[in-house]
Amino acid sequence: MNVGNRIKELRIKHDLTQRELSQKIHIAQNTLSQIENNIANPSYEVLNLIADFFQCSTDYLLGREDDLGVIAADL
16 A cells, blocks of 8 residues: 555545645645645655654555554653
8 A cells, every 4th residue: 555545544534635634734735635646745744744643653654564653752
């Protein structure tokens, strides 16, 4: 599974539209659409924003692991 599919899966699981998620993480809806449709890859910054929002690891989003992972708490 690729990054776009993982993000779309999480967005739908959390009952969010592309517009709602893009507003919450402060990116353009078009950018999110391109990522979810595998037209564009997310920047490291956007990947981290999405991982933080869904409280999952970037490895999960990248398809490197099947477990959501653990987010390190801010110290």
